[in-house]
Amino acid sequence: MELLNINRLSKEYKGGTKALSNVNFSVNEGEFVSIIGPSGAGKSTLLRCINKMIDATDGEIVFDGVSVTDINRKDLRKVRTKIGMIFQHYNLVDRLSVIENVLHGRLGYKTTLEGIIGKYTEKEKKKAFDLLKKLGLKDQAYKRCDQLSGGQKQRVGIARALIQNPKLVLCDEPIASLDPNASKVIMDHLKNINVEMGITSIFNLHQVDVAMKYSDRIIGVNSGEIIYDGTPDNLSEEKIHEIYGSEAGELITE
Numbered sequence: 629m630e631l632l633n634i635n636r637l638s639k640e641y642k643g644g645t646k647a648l649s650n651v652n653f654s655v656n657e658g659e660f661v662s663i664i665g666p667s668g669a670g671k672s673t674l675l676r677c678i679n680k681m682i683d684a685t686d687g688e689i690v691f692d693g694v695s696v697t698d699i700n701r702k703d704l705r706k707v708r709t710k711i712g713m714i715f716q717h718y719n720l721v722d723r724l725s726v727i728e729n730v731l732h733g734r735l736g737y738k739t740t741l742e743g744i745i746g747k748y749t750e751k752e753k754k755k756a757f758d759l760l761k762k763l764g765l766k767d768q769a770y771k772r773c774d775q776l777s778g779g780q781k782q783r784v785g786i787a788r789a790l791i792q793n794p795k796l797v798l799c800d801e802p803i804a805s806l807d808p809n810a811s812k813v814i815m816d817h818l819k820n821i822n823v824e825m826g827i828t829s830i831f832n833l834h835q836v837d838v839a840m841k842y843s844d845r846i847i848g849v850n851s852g853e854i855i856y857d858g859t860p861d862n863l864s865e866e867k868i869h870e871i872y873g874s875e876a877g878e879l880i881t882e
């Protein structure tokens with residue numbers, strides 16, 4: 629079942645930078661897809677277009693049967709509840725507790741007033757605790773987020789995305805600020821979530837080896853164009869060089 633279809637997508641920023649040119653691909657339910665490419669290739673732009681943080685210049689995006697390219701605000705809100713976001717810098721509210729940050733993932737389902745007064749149901753609170761337990765953070769629930777390590781913060785970010793009940797998670801460099809151990813913990817959690825819960829996952833990743841290890845499929849982007857779309861097994865060293873251009877030397881470790 630197709631969950632996402634990207635058709636002839638282009639994005640030109642004000643000032644004339646062409647960040648995406650005629651991008652076409654679709655993602656099926658349950659897939660784990662990594663997008664790789666050098667700095668400035670257009671990876672973040674692509675994710676931002678999918679959840680409509682920015683508007684594409686041309687082309688169409690259909691998510692879960694709904695065209696998001698010219699959607700109204702009410703329908704967009706509904707679409708966004710189905711898309712969980714995970715960021716490099718976690719985007720938590722540092723002065724709030726872990727559990728409050730997780731519950732923020734429910735805000736898309738609430739009225740503004742319910743959100744302001746922090747009105748959550750018992751069911752939502754139980755779900756938040758269950759997710760924290762699953763992610764190994766049960767004992768941290770009442771800690772302020774600024775007291776956590778980077779790896780713990782990212783696990784809070786994951787719990788916040790999951791409490792939305794998303795169909796898709798978009799992860800923009802989720803491990804770029806973490807050391808190798810914490811990175812492995814995060815990637816293992818995200819892979820589990822994909823496999824066990826069947827949540828479709830799209831990752832922007834800088835580390836080719838990580839993308840190869842965890843993904844069902846890799847999309848290689850250079851200068852706003854897709855130049856590889858296939859399995860990790862078929863991604864040759866030559867192709868990696870083509871994707872990364874002059875950055876390639878630093879990335880291939882063997």
Ligand SMILES: Nc1ncnc2c1ncn2[C@@H]1O[C@H](COP(=O)(O)OP(=O)(O)OP(=O)(O)O)[C@@H](O)[C@H]1O
Pocket residue numbers: 641642643645646647665666667668669670671672673674
């Ligand atoms: N808000 C913006 N306004 C103007 N140009 C932008 C904006 N955001 C990104 N760009 C430009 O668009 C191109 C693609 O940027 P993007 O952030 O999507 O790349 P990226 O692949 O995510 O890079 P990185 O690996 O460094 O995160 C770059 O040339 C960038 O300078």
Ligand SMILES: [Mg+2]
Pocket residue numbers: 671672673832
């Ligand atoms: Mg980026």
